[in-house]
Amino acid sequence: MKILSLRLIVALILGVTLVSLASSWYEVRTTKDSLRRELESKAETLGQGLAASAESSLLAGDTARLEQMVQRSNNRDHLLGIGIYGRDGKPLVETPGLGPLLSGAPKLMADALVGNRTVSEFVRLGLKRTHMLVAPIRTADNIVVGEIILIHDAARPFVSRGTIDAVIARARAGVGAVAAVPTSDTLKEVGPGSHRPTPRITRTVDRERIWRAQTPQGFPRQMLRDAYAQLGATANGGAPSDDAEVCERAGFPVELIPDSPYNFKITTADDFRIAEALARELR
Numbered sequence: 001m002k003i004l005s006l007r008l009i010v011a012l013i014l015g016v017t018l019v020s021l022a023s024s025w026y027e028v029r030t031t032k033d034s035l036r037r038e039l040e041s042k043a044e045t046l047g048q049g050l051a052a053s054a055e056s057s058l059l060a061g062d063t064a065r066l067e068q069m070v071q072r073s074n075n076r077d078h079l080l081g082i083g084i085y086g087r088d089g090k091p092l093v094e095t096p097g098l099g100p101l102l103s104g105a106p107k108l109m110a111d112a113l114v115g116n117r118t119v120s121e122f123v124r125l126g127l128k129r130t131h132m133l134v135a136p137i138r139t140a141d142n143i144v145v146g147e148i149i150l151i152h153d154a155a156r157p158f159v160s161r162g163t164i165d166a167v168i169a170r171a172r173a174g175v176g177a178v179a180a181v182p183t184s185d186t187l188k189e190v191g192p193g194s195h196r197p198t199p200r201i202t203r204t205v206d207r208e209r210i211w212r213a214q215t216p217q218g219f220p221r222q223m224l225r226d227a228y229a230q231l232g233a234t235a236n237g238g239a240p241s242d243d244a245e246v247c248e249r250a251g252f253p254v255e256l257i258p259d260s261p262y263n264f265k266i267t268t269a270d271d272f273r274i275a276e277a278l279a280r281e282l283r
Helices: 002-060 063-073 098-102 108-115 161-172 221-233 243-249 269-282
Strands: 083-085 091-094 119-125 128-134 148-151 176-182 187-190 201-205 211-220 254-258
Touching: 002 063, 063 091, 083 098, 091 098, 108 119, 108 128, 148 161, 148 221, 161 176, 161 211, 161 254, 176 243, 211 221, 211 243, 221 243, 243 254
Parallel strands: 176 254
Antiparallel strands: 083 091, 119 128, 148 211, 176 211, 187 201
């Protein structure tokens, strides 16, 4: 009888203990889920707010204002860092020390851009589980900002990677960019009848402010879109000679990127002969 009573007491203690453990586990799990939902909600609110605030700065190419915004927002408790990235995954602005933890742009960014929506999940950064949220930054018409358009003339085969990267960098910063070389020739302007075999000079042009535009030419997507919309709304000025002129007419900033004379345009038979010689030398 005593043995039976002892067994019942032990069983009762084990049962109560198991119920207590299960109850504690349930409470911990419930609290954890509640905290997680609260964290996700706060992260989404913060992310959407930052995305909306960053839109105008990105379109204006004002990286200084973006950096100030990131610094102000980064002082919040439990916030590991904030990064604003271009579509290529390179950071435009980033909290100091965040880059090494992420090893590049968050993998969630691709999902956010493809789906044009905010995405988030818990990821492991080093030894810590961290909640990461990625929100695409959009313009008023729901286009993701940060997109750029790069235009290159296929008749210029000797463009360098350095020139391409420099043009892309300025376009990412929010301004138009044109590869160009300063002219070294003396320039003469002629009067009417320039088609004559011996046109008459009317004046000598100051070459100090003259550059020869080449390609690539890079622009923020929205800038070029707006510039062409304005061009279609007015018939003044005749046909533009390149995309940079379209943006110039619309009043958008366009900068020159110093380029190499090697990046010349192959148009005539003489150009082909020069290109063949250059290709042999560069081979």
